[in-house]
Amino acid sequence: MDLIKVSANSRTSLVAGAIAGVVREHRRAEVQAIGAGAINQAIKALIVATGYLKNDGIYVRFVPEFAEVAIEDKVRTAVRLVIEPTEQSDFSSVHLSPRPDRTEPSET
Amino acid sequence: MDLIKVSANSRTSLVAGAIAGVVREHRRAEVQAIGAGAINQAIKALIVATGYLKNDGIYVRFVPEFAEVAIEDKVRTAVRLVIEPTEQSDFSSVHLSPRPDRTEPSET
Numbered sequence A, B: 001m002d003l004i005k006v007s008a009n010s011r012t013s014l015v016a017g018a019i020a021g022v023v024r025e026h027r028r029a030e031v032q033a034i035g036a037g038a039i040n041q042a043i044k045a046l047i048v049a050t051g052y053l054k055n056d057g058i059y060v061r062f063v064p065e066f067a068e069v070a071i072e073d074k075v076r077t078a079v080r081l082v083i084e085p086t087e088q089s090d091f092s093s094v095h096l097s098p099r100p101d102r103t104e105p106s107e108t
Helices: A012-026 A036-057 B012-027 B037-053
Strands: A003-005 A029-033 A059-071 A074-086 B003-006 B029-033 B060-071 B074-085
Touching: A003 A012, A003 A036, A012 A029, A012 A036, A012 A074, A029 A036, A036 A059, A036 A074, A036 B037, A036 B060, A059 B037, A059 B074, A074 B037, A074 B060, B003 B037, B012 B029, B012 B037, B012 B074, B029 B037, B037 B060, B037 B074
Parallel strands: A003 A029, B003 B029
Antiparallel strands: A029 A074, A059 A074, A059 B060, B029 B074, B060 B074
């Protein structure tokens, strides 16, 4: 799966579209950013992508991690954001209208 | 619950400690950052806090969102990072030792 590399000059809407597309296809996406400007763009794109995916009924969360990457023979510390869909029901901070059509599984 | 406000000059380790402390106590934390430098510090602190909490067996993910905040009579767009613990088992990208529910060949 491709890593979505974001720079300080990346356009938010383009990155957001890429994130949403990869999550729809692979149920997972990884975004990489190096430096404050790039991380800023990545987070903004994540927020926009979260909205796109929510419209499709896909709720995502992220885990950020550091990654060492070699760029022109220098090792730099990148931030990677791993994006995955989640069960809506286990994320209490997301407020939605109650779903009347949902039947609870009955345990016996 | 207090909002953890991060600036471009915030120290990563202090913010990380604050995030971990609030999550331990309230099972939820919110971090607010305005501008690329502050968002960069917030994300780095999140990564460090994620490590702290993992040592306690608490696995967190976050959802970023925009928030309009008034600062000196001007409306600015902040980024808020909502951090919550998650069920470890539903996050497939986290690699841990094999799950006990896996059936291993029994030694005879």
